Amino acid sequence: MSYLDATVDVYKQAAETPDVGLCCTTNPVWQLPGLSIPKRMLEMNYGCGSTVNPRDLVNDPTVLYVGIGGGMELLQFAYFSRRPGAIIGVDIVDEMLAACQANLVEAEAQNDWFRREFMDIRKGSALALPVASNTVDVAAQNCLFNIFKADDLRVALEEVYRVLKPHGRLVMSDPTCEQPMSEALRNDDRLRALCLTGSLPLSEYLDVITRVGFGTVEVRAKRAYRILSPNHYATSELVYIESVEVCAIKDPMPADGPCIFTGRTAIYYGDNDHFDDHKGHVLLPNQPLAVCDKTAGALAALGRDDIFISPSTYFYDGGGCC
């Protein structure tokens, strides 16, 4: 059985018997005025962060959600796009599709603004999306892509890139891990399916995203996720896993490489009324400017003693330089 088949088995079971401990969200669930999330949907929250950000959802976007789980984030996205077919949900597991549909029936009963016709639920794989090219404004996946091995991860990202409109955005939440893991852990298909042993170091994760062509990437949040300890897992040392929220934007790739925002800031503290690098960045005295890592590096390389560059906070919420 391939690891992809093992993954289908895990989520068939998770659809039939909700497992609140299956994934480990450490961020609070979005509560919005007039939004009621059915109990079973909450129990089937199998993500590791949130992909729903009001800032991405202006102008009634068409949203694609890959790996639907119990449908909680589909419902949260529908809150911002209330029209027939606005939210396309794709999943490969029949039992998950059925469970999500049942949860959406309950959601319709609990929310007078919500209609199931806002949802277009399709059976299909993240590796061959049943969605036309250049038709989606916002795509999202939560805790699915980390399960994929390298070649499949590249294909899944290429698929999302294909269906996004120019400047469309892919919002993701996945575990990342900076430590090496034992081969026993890496090759355990069930643990991989449970989002525990497939994760990459953040820099590698960002690298795969930008190699597919996304010209702008934002690391919006980074949090503690899980510990794999020797008393419970096939590892000789503690393995610390984090989860990240990342937004990859289908902007053209700049000639000098992608703009990756990791929460770095430049502050000018010289004697002039501004500093201009003549590459589009104007720093005003003592006013922080969020900069991408490329710009942070270029400013640091000037070797000036009147520009401070802060380290990455891994918290970025817009307003940046490029």
Ligand SMILES: C[S@@+](CC[C@H](N)C(=O)[O-])C[C@H]1O[C@@H](n2cnc3c(N)ncnc32)[C@H](O)[C@@H]1O
């Ligand atoms: C970890 S769960 C996350 C569910 C949901 N995103 C959430 O945050 O609750 C992974 C989801 O991906 C689905 N899935 C697994 N393999 C898939 C594939 N190859 N293509 C599409 N969906 C898949 C599973 O059925 C499940 O719904």
